[in-house]
Amino acid sequence: MSQPVRLVIQITTQPGRGREQVDAFERLAPLVRAEDGCLQYDLHRAAGDPDRFVLLELWSSREALAAHDATAHMVAADAASPAFRAGPARVIELAADPVA
Known part of the structure; x- marks a missing residue:
């Protein structure tokens, strides 16, 4: 059986364009949350x-x-994000087991 995958994604927008990231997320989130898995x-x-x-x-x-x-x-979404982001998002995949 496959293990769950946990990601932490760091995003920086161009100065003053954070609202565009929030707006994009608000449009995208319901679609993503409805996906299997x-x-x-x-x-x-x-x-x-x-x-x-x-x-x-x-x-x-x-x-x-x-x-x-x-x-x-x-x-x-990936095609549109460079218009307001300062650069590529930084994706960090966390280990399956937390550190005790």
């Missing part, structure tokens, strides 16, 4: 910085994550 999809703003964000994702399996990445709405 999506267990968590939550955007958080960094305290004190309106242009920095962390996206927390939890997927039931690597296969579910791969299917998510191939959806039309994610392909479109």
Whole structure:
């Protein structure tokens, strides 16, 4: 059986364009959360910085994550995000087991 996949994604927008990231997330989130295997999809703003964000994702399996990445709405979102982001998102995959 496949292990769940937990991602922490760091996003920085161009100065003053954080609202565009929030708007894009609000349009995308219901679609992503309805996907098979999506267990968590939550955007958080960094305290004190309106242009920095962390996206927390939890997927039931690597296969579910791969299917998510191939959806039309994610392909479109990835194509649109360079218009307001300062650079590529930094994706960190967490180990399956937390550190005790």
